[in-house]
Amino acid sequence: MKLQLTALLSLICMIAFGQKKSEKEEWKQLFNGKNLDGWDIKIRGNDLNDNFGNTFRVEDGKMVVRYDQYDDFKQKYGHIFYKGDFSYYRVVVEYRFVGEQAPKGEGWAWRNSGIMVQGQPATTMGKDQDFPISIEVQLLGGDGKKPRTTCNLCTPGTNVVMNGELKTQHCFNSTSKTYDGDQWVKAEVLVLGDSLIRHYANGEMVLEYNKPQMGGGNVSGNDPSLMVDGKLLDHGSISLQSESHPVEFRKVEILNLKGCMDAKATNFKSYYVKADNSACTYGKK
Known part of the structure; x- marks a missing residue:
């Protein structure tokens, strides 16, 4: 009897161990470290995939x-879009600012870039459009003199809900530390459809809001027929920004959470806990 019980317990442990291994996180590298395959480029005033100045x-x-081929920035805001559409995910970017700002770049754009999430596709942007309709996770570098948070929120063509109230201002500061100089910083965004978005700076949660939706201004040159005020953004593109200051990205990766949602959950907080505990198979759906 003891022998049978021991064998049964061993079998249960083997099954449990096998399940745990199969449910490991499966991060996908969006940037392969070699070329820009899988990405689209859109720079204001230029056609899709016209990489003006080898930006x-x-x-x-x-x-x-880079801006070494620019004589004048001329508000040529640019974005590089991963060719994909995502709804529930975690995206991680490791970035740093370097060098000097492009000639005639705006003062507010000094050491300024961003991760755009739940955005419109690159193919739907107007030739003279400045920013995609999206949620911008604003990345900022410090000047060594005063606090300047990163992983903030800006809202080109969008609004969000915070603490149950619709917010229509353009930018919101996070609670992050200031990162001066050319140091590498890890920015992470948790996106759960049109329900919840959280920003993390070097592993620390620094901002949270709900119900990303179209609305407001702060975007120009876009097709007005694509702007539907109040439309919730439950999926969209991911892009990285060119705003006149040289920036480097050594990692861009995503953990696809689609398919992990607990259909019986009443909110997405339980969904997030479930995913953290590896209660579903990551990256499979």
């Missing part, structure tokens, strides 16, 4: 934004 390029295994 977006790969150097030393990093995706970089």
Whole structure:
């Protein structure tokens, strides 16, 4: 009897161990470290995939934004879009600011870039459109003199809900530390459809809000027929920004959470806990 019980317990442990291994996180590298395959480029005033001034390029295994071929920035805001559509996910970017700002770049754009999530596709942007309709996770570098948080929120063509109230202002500061100089910073965004978005800076949660939706201003040159005020953004593109200051990205990766949702959950907080505990198979759906 003892022998049978021991064998049964061993079998249960083997099954449990096998399940745990199969449910490991499966991160996908969006940037392969070699080239820009799988990405689309849209720079204001230029056609899709016209990489004006070789703005977006790969150097030393990093995706970089450079302005050495610019005489005048001329508000040529640019974005590089991963060719995909996502709804529930965690995206991680490791970035740093370097060098000097492009000639005639706006003062507010000094050491300024962003991760755009739940955005419109690159193919639907107007030739003279400045920013995609999206949620912008604003990335900022410090000047060594005063606090300047990163992983903030800006809202080109969008609004969000915070603490149950619709917010229509353009930008919101996070609670992050200031990161001066050329140090690498890890920015992570948790996106759960049109329900919940959280920002993390170097592993610390620094901002949270709900119900990302179209509305407001702060975007120009877009097709007005695509702007539907109040439409919830439950899926969309992911892109990285060129706003006039050189920036480098050494990692861009995603953990697809689609398919992990507990259909019986009344809110997405339980969904997030479930995912953290590996209660579903990551990256499979």
